Amino acid sequence: MLRMLTGLSPTSGGSVYWHGQAVGDESPNVSIVFQSFALFPWLTVIENVEAPLEARGVTEFERHKRALRIIDAVGLDGFESAYPKELSGGMKQRVGVARALVVEPEVLFMDEPFSALDVLTAETLRGELLELWLGKKIPTRAIFIVTHNIEEAVILADRIIVLGRNPAHIHAEFPVDMAHPRDRKALRFVELVDLIYRALTQQDHPEPAGQKQGLEASRKSVLMLPHTRPGGMAGLLEILVDQGGRADLHVLADELSLEVDALLPTVDTAVLLGMLKLEEGDAIITPEGQDFAQADIQERKAIFRRAALANVPLLRQMEQALKAKSNRTLPAEFFQDLLDEHFSEDESRRQLETAIQWGRYAELFDYDAATGKLKLTET
Numbered sequence: 001m002l003r004m005l006t007g008l009s010p011t012s013g014g015s016v017y018w019h020g021q022a023v024g025d026e027s028p029n030v031s032i033v034f035q036s037f038a039l040f041p042w043l044t045v046i047e048n049v050e051a052p053l054e055a056r057g058v059t060e061f062e063r064h065k066r067a068l069r070i071i072d073a074v075g076l077d078g079f080e081s082a083y084p085k086e087l088s089g090g091m092k093q094r095v096g097v098a099r100a101l102v103v104e105p106e107v108l109f110m111d112e113p114f115s116a117l118d119v120l121t122a123e124t125l126r127g128e129l130l131e132l133w134l135g136k137k138i139p140t141r142a143i144f145i146v147t148h149n150i151e152e153a154v155i156l157a158d159r160i161i162v163l164g165r166n167p168a169h170i171h172a173e174f175p176v177d178m179a180h181p182r183d184r185k186a187l188r189f190v191e192l193v194d195l196i197y198r199a200l201t202q203q204d205h206p207e208p209a210g211q212k213q214g215l216e217a218s219r220k221s222v223l224m225l226p227h228t229r230p231g232g233m234a235g236l237l238e239i240l241v242d243q244g245g246r247a248d249l250h251v252l253a254d255e256l257s258l259e260v261d262a263l264l265p266t267v268d269t270a271v272l273l274g275m276l277k278l279e280e281g282d283a284i285i286t287p288e289g290q291d292f293a294q295a296d297i298q299e300r301k302a303i304f305r306r307a308a309l310a311n312v313p314l315l316r317q318m319e320q321a322l323k324a325k326s327n328r329t330l331p332a333e334f335f336q337d338l339l340d341e342h343f344s345e346d347e348s349r350r351q352l353e354t355a356i357q358w359g360r361y362a363e364l365f366d367y368d369a370a371t372g373k374l375k376l377t378e379t
Contacts, residue, residue: 031100035112037092039084039099046071046080049098056103063102070102073137075128090121097129101138110145114152126155134180149259150196150250154189155182162199165224172199197250198281200264223313224343225354226265226272230304230361233269237276237285237293245285252283273307305362314339314355319364319376328376332356332367335374 031052039048046067053063071080074094084092093113100108114122132138147153153160157176164171174196182189239256240247253263267283270276275289285293292303308315318335322328332352339348356374359365365374 029103029105030107030109031103031105032109032111033093033096033100033113035115037084037089037096037116039092039095041084044081044083045076045087045095048084048095049102052099052103066102067098070098073132074098074101088121089117090125093117093125094128097125101132101140104139106139106141108140108143110143112146112148115148122152126152130156130180150193150200151184153196154178154192155184160196162196172196172202174199194248194250194281197253201249201267201278201281201283223272224347225312225314225351225358226268227350227354228265228269229357232266233273233275234293234300236266236270236283237289240276240283240285241290241293245290247283249278249281249283273304273311275307301361301363304358305364308358308362308364312355312358314351315359315362315364318355318359318374322365322374322376328378329373332372332374 040051043051046064049067049071050063053066058066068080071077074097076091076094076098079087079091084095087095093116096113114125117125129143133140133143145153145156154176160174160176161170162172162174163169174192176192178186178188178192184190239252243252249263249267253259256263267276267278270283270289271278273288275286275292277284277286288303288307292300295303309319314335317338321334322330335355336348336352339351342348343351356367359374360367363377365376367374
């Protein structure tokens with residue numbers, strides 16, 4: 001999955017390069033707003049906002065004065081004595097923003113700050129952030145936001161960077177030369193959203209010639225699976241059949257009221273299994289995808305099984321390992337250990353869960369959650 005790093009810089013369209021370097025005992029003056037609010041539940045709003053100032057040794061009078069000022073700026077005046085459990089999601093995130101801004105950071109980092117909120121609340125907070133920024137009500141010189149929401153990136157940022165993976169690298173970059181406030185229906189806005197969709201659906205850049213062969217061999221055994229269910233892919237293919245076999249992903253996502261992080265993993269799954277191909281931001285169904293979409297349940301399972309064994313090394317390895325055992329049974333932990341060599345503990349667990357879902361759907365094996373064991377399905 002590609003990610004977007006967006007930036008608000010001092011001048012529209014300009015680039016901001018900031019290098020945090022500790023000088024003596026001082027730390028770079030930065031703050032972060034978390035996706036999950038990360039408030040202290042036993043502290044009131046004002047105590048949460050004062051917390052970083054207290055950690056820096058600011059006097060009680062000064063930190064109280066600064067906290068009250070920033071609480072008022074983010075629209076929480078009157079809730080100073082409330083606890084997080086009394087607040088809505090939007091209000092909790094306002095506390096998170098206030099806590100980050102109260103230290104007057106030069107650089108503010110925001111990790112998907114609006115993704116946990118409902119659509120209207122997220123839109124309101126984006127507007128309030130822009131008001132603080134454009135009105136110079138905060139001393140912050142640069143804001144970096146991680147997001148999967150393309151329209152959010154185009155609404156907020158002066159510069160958008162699409163990040164690739166394995167290893168992390170800059171996949172594409174887009175300057176946003178539009179004045180605020182930005183109109184979602186403007187031709188330039190729509191064109192830029194479409195360009196970013198195309199970048200997100202393009203293959204990653206080719207590796208240097210000297211590294212290509214070794215990397216290809218390595219990646220074949222550690223292919224990262226998109227975390228989707230076969231049923232989601234089936235629904236996508238059915239929609240594409242109804243639309244004549246081809247659809248612009250930007251338009252399709254808008255029609256389905258989906259954000260990029262919800263649609264692209266399903267697209268990635270279909271591409272991986274040979275059911276779709278991508279051209280210039282359009283999803284085009286393949287003959288195999290057409291057959292899958294129009295087949296009955298049992299035929300779909302058979303098609304999925306063939307495609308999975310042909311294109312997913314992990315499922316092929318799991319089937320071969322189970323065949324090698326006389327009782328055709330192995331603990332799932334065996335495969336977890338193999339994945340731990342290539343992924344973090346959390347990601348290897350998610351990879352195994354996805355592989356088990358796919359393998360059960362394809363009737364490659366059964367899984368007993370009580371014993372944690374996989375058993376090969378005899379055919």
